Amino acid sequence: MQIDIKIAIEQNPNLKRYLKENSYWYNYLNRNPIYLKAMEEEMKKKYKLTPEDKIEKMYNSISMVSEFLKILK
Structure with missing residues (x-):
């Protein structure tokens, strides 16, 4: 494996974990x-x-807060 590929993998913990799993x-x-x-x-x-995925996660969080505020009213 080339050095620059190894460095890229070492710098990104998600890539490193994914490579170990796969x-x-x-x-x-x-x-x-x-x-x-x-x-x-x-x-x-x-x-x-x-x-x-990040947008969906944010939307779900906002929806949850919105529902919580409706309950408090």
Whole structure:
């Protein structure tokens, strides 16, 4: 595996954890470092770190607070 790929993985704890859980990515990254971007996308989908997931999480939080305020009235 190339040094820059190792550094990128070490700097991102989510990537490091995902790589440990899905060790088949070692083979892909050893063959072609371009797969790092694909691994990052898959990791974001699994851990719900995409912008859509963040917006949905914020919307759910706002809805919960809104319902709580309705109950207090």
